Amino acid sequence: xxxxxxxxxxxxxxxxxxxxxxxxxxxxxxxxxxxxxxxxxxxxxxxxxxxxxxxxxxxxxxxxxxxxxxxxxxxxxxxxxxxxxxxxxxxxxxxxxxxxxxxxxxxxxxxxxxxxxxxxxxxxxxxxxxxxxxxxxxxxxxxxxxxxxxxxxxxxxxxxxxxxxxxxxxxxxxxxxxxxxxxxxxxxxxxxxxxxxxxxxxxxxxxxxxxxxxxxxxxxxxxxxxxxxxxxxxxxxxxxxxxxxxxxxxxxxxxxxxxxxxxxxxxxxxxxxxxxxxxxxxxxxxxxxxxxxxxxxxxxxxxxxxxxxxxxxxxxxxxxxxxxxxxxxxxxxxxxxxxxxxxxxxxxxxxxxxxxxxxxxxxxxxxxxxxxxxxxxxxxxxxxxxxxxxxxxxxxxxxxxxxxxxxxxxxxxxxxxxxxxxxxxxxxxxxxxxxxxxxxxxxxxxxxxxxxxxxxxxxxxxxxxxxxxxxxxxxxxxxxxxxxxxxxxxxxxxxxxxxxxxxxxxxxxxxxxxxxxxxxxxxxxxxxxxxxxxxxxxxxxxxxxxxxxxxxxxxxxxxxxxxxxxxxxxxxxxx
Amino acid sequence: xxxxxxxxxxxxxxxxxxxxxxxxxxxxxxxxxxxxxxxxxxxxxxxxxxxxxxxxxxxxxxxxxxxxxxxxxxxxxxxxxxxxxxxxxxxxxxxxxxxxxxxxxxxxxxxxxxxxxxxxxxxxxxxxxxxxxxxxxxxxxxxxxxxxxxxxxxxxxxxxxxxxxxxxxxxxxxxxxxxxxxxxxxxxxxxxxxxxxxxxxxxxxxxxxxxxxxxxxxxxxxxxxxxxxxxxxxxxxxxxxxxxxxxxxxxxxxxxxxxxxxxxxxxxxxxxxxxxxxxxxxxxxxxxxxxxxxxxxxxxxxx
Numbered sequence: 001x002x003x004x005x006x007x008x009x010x011x012x013x014x015x016x017x018x019x020x021x022x023x024x025x026x027x028x029x030x031x032x033x034x035x036x037x038x039x040x041x042x043x044x045x046x047x048x049x050x051x052x053x054x055x056x057x058x059x060x061x062x063x064x065x066x067x068x069x070x071x072x073x074x075x076x077x078x079x080x081x082x083x084x085x086x087x088x089x090x091x092x093x094x095x096x097x098x099x100x101x102x103x104x105x106x107x108x109x110x111x112x113x114x115x116x117x118x119x120x121x122x123x124x125x126x127x128x129x130x131x132x133x134x135x136x137x138x139x140x141x142x143x144x145x146x147x148x149x150x151x152x153x154x155x156x157x158x159x160x161x162x163x164x165x166x167x168x169x170x171x172x173x174x175x176x177x178x179x180x181x182x183x184x185x186x187x188x189x190x191x192x193x194x195x196x197x198x199x200x201x202x203x204x205x206x207x208x209x210x211x212x213x214x215x216x217x218x219x220x221x222x223x224x225x226x227x228x229x230x231x232x233x234x235x236x237x238x239x240x241x242x243x244x245x246x247x248x249x250x251x252x253x254x255x256x257x258x259x260x261x262x263x264x265x266x267x268x269x270x271x272x273x274x275x276x277x278x279x280x281x282x283x284x285x286x287x288x289x290x291x292x293x294x295x296x297x298x299x300x301x302x303x304x305x306x307x308x309x310x311x312x313x314x315x316x317x318x319x320x321x322x323x324x325x326x327x328x329x330x331x332x333x334x335x336x337x338x339x340x341x342x343x344x345x346x347x348x349x350x351x352x353x354x355x356x357x358x359x360x361x362x363x364x365x366x367x368x369x370x371x372x373x374x375x376x377x378x379x380x381x382x383x384x385x386x387x388x389x390x391x392x393x394x395x396x397x398x399x400x401x402x403x404x405x406x407x408x409x410x411x412x413x414x415x416x417x418x419x420x421x422x423x424x425x426x427x428x429x430x431x432x433x434x435x436x437x438x439x440x441x442x443x444x445x446x447x448x449x450x451x452x453x454x455x456x457x458x459x460x461x462x463x464x465x466x467x468x469x470x471x472x473x474x475x476x477x478x479x480x481x482x483x484x485x486x487x488x489x490x491x492x493x494x495x496x497x498x499x500x501x502x503x504x505x506x507x508x509x510x511x512x513x514x515x516x517x518x519x520x521x522x523x524x525x526x527x528x529x530x531x532x533x534x535x536x537x538x539x540x541x542x543x544x545x546x547x548x549x550x551x552x553x554x555x556x557x558x559x560x561x562x563x564x565x566x567x568x569x570x571x572x573x574x575x
Numbered sequence: 576x577x578x579x580x581x582x583x584x585x586x587x588x589x590x591x592x593x594x595x596x597x598x599x600x601x602x603x604x605x606x607x608x609x610x611x612x613x614x615x616x617x618x619x620x621x622x623x624x625x626x627x628x629x630x631x632x633x634x635x636x637x638x639x640x641x642x643x644x645x646x647x648x649x650x651x652x653x654x655x656x657x658x659x660x661x662x663x664x665x666x667x668x669x670x671x672x673x674x675x676x677x678x679x680x681x682x683x684x685x686x687x688x689x690x691x692x693x694x695x696x697x698x699x700x701x702x703x704x705x706x707x708x709x710x711x712x713x714x715x716x717x718x719x720x721x722x723x724x725x726x727x728x729x730x731x732x733x734x735x736x737x738x739x740x741x742x743x744x745x746x747x748x749x750x751x752x753x754x755x756x757x758x759x760x761x762x763x764x765x766x767x768x769x770x771x772x773x774x775x776x777x778x779x780x781x782x783x784x785x786x787x788x789x790x791x792x793x794x795x796x797x798x799x800x801x802x803x804x805x806x807x808x809x810x811x812x813x814x815x816x817x818x819x820x821x822x823x824x825x826x827x828x829x830x831x832x833x834x835x836x837x838x839x840x841x842x843x844x845x846x847x848x849x850x851x852x853x854x855x856x857x858x859x860x861x862x863x864x865x866x867x868x869x870x871x872x873x874x875x876x877x878x
Contacts, residue, residue, distance in 0.1 A: 005854055009854075012861065015812070015814070036861075038865065092865060093794060098865075098868070329813070330813070358673070361679070364681075
């Protein structure tokens, strides 16, 4: 069993004992093998049940003002153990045997030993008493042990008793130290993050091109300090190639190597980068570092921040593991159930198949040969799902959420054995970059956490490209799920129509109409397109314009699975 | 059965009405074997009163509830209380009009109509239990619409139209959210009075255990009921699936304990092993371990 599972197991025991599944316990107990300890986790849960825990939490926090707080905490827990055991033993007779076996384990030296020997002595005496043996200690130690018997006392009383113990027998707060450092640190970090999370307004968009380079370059100086040896070379290469090629090289540096040949990219561009998207380009990548730029500091830097974002995404996922796991479970069940209910086989009369005895007479008297039933399979495996993530800078503050949501959807479909492909799109300069995280025949959904936002979004071109990619798949039913804030915005204008450029830039109504058009085109060609709306409330009307009724707005992250589930259900039913 | 209702505190007036119903509608002696003699009683006076009142008023019932809420037990109890023959019709994806109403068949050189269970039930004034009604496709149960609403008829194309006997009632059960179940369409739902079956309460579960296993010591009746509740709570909080929240499994486990199997092993078979996910099973085992000691013997549980 891994750490996350043990953590969840410990939580479950605590919840079970307390009867309250909403608590987030301050303590969890693991045995010497790192596995959830059933007896101690029960005690922790039961403390929540029998006492006013907020008061106790306050007291535990107070204990933390002493550098020896672990000692006092453990001592306090010994006292709490006895009192909640006494309270619970009539409700759960099994506690007698659990406690005894735990006591025997402690006395046999099989349990974890504490660093503090005094604590070990008191604990052993405590559990000897539990087994009905003489405690084997005298003097003050015995007094402490006896004072730890809280009996029927209420929470406040227990706290004052414990307070008395630590003040009388020990020198509490002798080594007082700053406890708030940790929270302070967190605050600072949060501030730093928030200042990073600048929202991009329309007017900022013009300056986007430079802004993105600049931000990379300004912060690069800090990076230089750490790795001075690497930064000997001048950064910019002399432009030997034509503009297009040098731009493409920049994009490769920024986003990673292309996964298809340049020739093929041109070919695709010729088909897709037309109309409103004339003069734009495409770049298909997996975000893998291009070895060609092995000593290019820019490229190395971009790669580094990509990895950092992955870690942030993963940390968020792990921190909310239980919540997300539940969502996956719910969504999987919902999809599976829809599949079962609507994609089932149906039977009909046939000239061959399984004989249907009640109608045999029809063959003899009416010469009807269709006296067999045949099962017609409605092949549910014939469905592929593409998940397209909007990776533009406007999604910056939601990176962790979006990567987790994409992971939940992808994982749920994967568990239903439905092929999934996940990719993101963003535009920089005049390139729309498609970053592929996982293809149909792969299974590693964790790659989705490589999701990182940058640049603008040319939704129309992205959807057009996604539909093009889906066309080449061999599945009969194709579902495209777009996670987007429905805010098309690209510095690259639509082709010059003689009007002032600003009025025709790819944003606002122009962008929305273009995107909506691409979506309609996709639906008309027999694809299903859904949107999980990730943006702000003010953009909901836009989402409606683009996706009609096929979008879901997630107000409460806890309800993510239900809402997306219903959306998928409706869509799958209509396939 | 009526004595049981009195003991459960059902209103005298309802019991009198049931008695009148039973004396007014006679049962053909050759169908008496179809009147059930329930093994388990349903506990829960609110639900009893709702169900009895609806049936007395001539309504059909739809019992909706998750696993172990006693849908079928109540349906069986109701036909026993009203003293009507019972037809059990299990719905599945391939249920169609022929399997409900009837089909052509060939008998003694002639094509004849072989009655389906709905037809039979309607003809003899029985109680038809439509089990897991939402497992069937909505269009295939549309044939029941005329049967279930005010028309109370069955019209078999090419044969005859029969009118349903007055005392006929249909009791459907469904579990919403099981794998393979679907939404019941509005047209069908509107033809039923719906009872949302509550999870069995601890008190009622204790009563059930007491009645089933009179030898069980009180403190263990408490523990088994508590165990079931712990599992139910865990499942309601989506920590485990409903697989292990299995009342049948719990009763069967106690049976095995009675026969001498160690309680831990019996519960492992009856409850924990119902889940096929290793981790989920560990969570269920933890719940069991906090109720029933590993080394408990039969004599400690039974008097």
